[in-house]
Amino acid sequence: SPRIGILALQGDVREHVDALTHAGAEAVPVRRRSELDAVDGIVIPGGESTTMSHLLTVFDLFDPLRERLADGLPAYGSCAGMIMLAGTILDTRPDARHLDALDITVRRNAFGRQVQSFETDLEVTGITDRPDAGGPMRAVFIRAPWVESVAPDVEVLATVPDGPAAGRIVAVRQGDVVATSFHPEVTGDRRVHEYFVEMVRR
Ligand code: GLN
Numbered sequence: 001s002p003r004i005g006i007l008a009l010q011g012d013v014r015e016h017v018d019a020l021t022h023a024g025a026e027a028v029p030v031r032r033r034s035e036l037d038a039v040d041g042i043v044i045p046g047g048e049s050t051t052m053s054h055l056l057t058v059f060d061l062f063d064p065l066r067e068r069l070a071d072g073l074p075a076y077g078s079c080a081g082m083i084m085l086a087g088t089i090l091d092t093r094p095d096a097r098h099l100d101a102l103d104i105t106v107r108r109n110a111f112g113r114q115v116q117s118f119e120t121d122l123e124v125t126g127i128t129d130r131p132d133a134g135g136p137m138r139a140v141f142i143r144a145p146w147v148e149s150v151a152p153d154v155e156v157l158a159t160v161p162d163g164p165a166a167g168r169i170v171a172v173r174q175g176d177v178v179a180t181s182f183h184p185e186v187t188g189d190r191r192v193h194e195y196f197v198e199m200v201r202r
């Protein structure tokens with residue numbers, strides 16, 4: 001089974017370890033360079049992106065991780081993880097660094113003016129449109145970012161179906177990098193993790 005690392009400096013690491021294990025991966029926390037070197041894919045969890053950015057620098061992982069991503073390491077980021085993978089971030093701290101692995105612009109805490117946290121059912125391309133997919137995906141948003149814009153070769157996988165944020169992009173893929181504004185690791189729905197594990201396996 002593919003060996004998938006979970007960046008384990010901050011955030012909801014344990015939930016991703018459980019979800020990846022259920023999805024058939026060997027899930028290993030990554031806190032140091034040697035651990036990063038040994039994985040076939042990486043998950044960047046939800047948490048707080050400016051703290052994660054700071055800790056990546058403190059743990060000497062920022063440049064090694066950015067280099068592995070530039071070399072094509074498959075990656076999945078949820079919420080703060082999406083922010084970390086993005087090329088451009090709006091409403092962040094001036095000293096926050098990000099990994100520039102996805103050609104998207106994200107806005108931090110974007111839903112905040114309406115609601116801090118909410119849930120909705122989503123259709124996700126490549127996941128809920130498969131035969132026998134089992135219906136839409138319950139998506140949990142917690143002080144989430146949204147994707148403000150994407151480069152032409154970024155595939156939009158999901159948008160908010162209704163409400164004040166209707167049409168906002170909340171899941172994307174570019175090559176072997178996937179990101180969601182929401183947290184599939186907290187709902188027990190393993191389909192996003194299965195999708196990522198399959199991607200790493202290929
Ligand atoms: N608001 C957080 C940030 O800016 C992300 C929240 C989350 O990961 N649930 O990093």
